[in-house]
Amino acid sequence: MTARRLRRVDTQLISAEASLDFLRENRGRVATQTADAAQRPTDRHPGRAGTGTLAFAGTDNMLPLPEEIDTTPPCAYRLTAAQSGEARRTLALQGATSRPSGSGRLVPLGQPARSVFPLLLDERAINHVVEGDACRLLTRSLETCHRQNAL
Secondary structure: OOHHHHHHHHHHHHHHHHHHHHHHHOHHHHHHHHHHHHHOOOOOOOOOOOOOOEEOOOEOOEOOOHHHEEOOOOOEEEEOHHHHHHHHHHHHHOOOOOEEEOOEEEEEOOOOOOOOHHHHHOOOOOOOOOOOEEEOEEOOOOOOEEOOOOO
């Protein structure tokens, strides 16, 4: 074997051993987090009709608090022309599509990256790019957005 192949094999062996060491040392935490995963809000069919809960906090190893979860999330976010310009690049990196809406744009949540859009466009998100208008009800054409009074 060449030195390069041996080095690659050594690297893989070290990685496998480190993974096993981690599991041995953290067996209880790993088991708890794995069991808790069933409680985390998820959308088993991402982007399908913009359904499912959205979380504005939490991480892989920490569940969000109940007040950090939106169980009736918006269908879309309406952005002004200025907001659209400010968020355009970030949304494009996420593969977002939007539609014209008045003088601005409408970003429907029925897209594969739907759980990311609120983190970028909602005022409740800690690091939002812009504060879009959360739309709860949309007409069939998605051109007109009606904001519900109670968020």
